[in-house]
Amino acid sequence: xxxxxxxxxxxxxxxxxxxxxxxxxxxxxxxxxxxxxxxxxxxxxxxxxxxxxxxxxxxxxxxxxxxxxxxxxxxxxxxxxxxxxxxxxxxxxxxxxxxxxxxxxxxxxxxxxxxx
Amino acid sequence: xxxxxxxxxxxxxxxxxxxxxxxxxxxxxxxxxxxxxxxxxxxxxxxxxxxxxxxxxxxxxxxxxxxxxxxxxxxxxxxxxxxxxxxxxxxxxxxxxxxxxxxxxxxxxxxxxxxx
Numbered sequence: 001x002x003x004x005x006x007x008x009x010x011x012x013x014x015x016x017x018x019x020x021x022x023x024x025x026x027x028x029x030x031x032x033x034x035x036x037x038x039x040x041x042x043x044x045x046x047x048x049x050x051x052x053x054x055x056x057x058x059x060x061x062x063x064x065x066x067x068x069x070x071x072x073x074x075x076x077x078x079x080x081x082x083x084x085x086x087x088x089x090x091x092x093x094x095x096x097x098x099x100x101x102x103x104x105x106x107x108x109x110x111x112x113x114x115x116x
Numbered sequence: 117x118x119x120x121x122x123x124x125x126x127x128x129x130x131x132x133x134x135x136x137x138x139x140x141x142x143x144x145x146x147x148x149x150x151x152x153x154x155x156x157x158x159x160x161x162x163x164x165x166x167x168x169x170x171x172x173x174x175x176x177x178x179x180x181x182x183x184x185x186x187x188x189x190x191x192x193x194x195x196x197x198x199x200x201x202x203x204x205x206x207x208x209x210x211x212x213x214x215x216x217x218x219x220x221x222x223x224x225x226x227x228x229x230x231x232x
Contacts, residue, residue: 003160004160031217031218033218033219033220035220040224040225041224041225042120042122042207042209042222042223042224042225043161043207043220043222044222045219045220045221048217048218048219050217055217056217056219091161095218097217097218102166102168102211102213103218104163104166105163105218105220107160107161107162108160109159109160110160
């Protein structure tokens with residue numbers, strides 16, 4: 001088991017450009033989450049997938065943000081027309097939801113986005 | 117909405133000593149989970165310990181233990197026999213129970229420094 005991986009690890013872009021991040025969850029995990037973490041703060045929930053269905057989106061996820069999980073495996077998070085306020089660490093996590101109750105989330109290393 | 121508050125931005129401890137990190141939360145739910153996550157510098161977040169709200173017994177994991185005070189909505193983490201490898205940002209987090217899909221609400225974090 002290789003854990004949750006994210007690509008790229010770092011991204012520097014200019015304001016107004018589009019960026020796309022990828023997350024590969026642990027292979028058998030059916031739940032996938034995206035969080036955003038700004039410097040010195042705790043992660044904030046952005047969105048969640050159960051298999052390929054996007055079931056919840058935070059109000060933090062403006063219409064410039066879009067996330068997909070086309071085959072219920074990897075996921076992509078795209079930010080269009082980036083703004084300096086989008087600079088943050090974008091974390092992905094996955095879990096295996098088999099039974100009701102607690103299912104541990106495993107986090108990836110994150111993608112650090114810097115918007116100049 | 118649930119909120120999680122960590123009032124200690126930074127804490128320090130001498131190697132082999134004990135340190136306690138504080139966390140309070142606000143919720144109207146009776147069924148929930150509480151967690152402490154560790155985020156080492158430039159490394160991914162890992163789960164340290166979790167507590168189910170319905171359990172009166174405080175959770176323990178080796179050198180890590182919690183003091184869960186449900187009525188006071190307090191959830192502190194005690195690290196005994198601190199080691200250099202414990203140095204990290206620590207986050208307290210909340211997850212709704214019941215039909216929750218696993219969305220985590222994090223506190224602001226506490227930076228723990230361990231002095232040799």
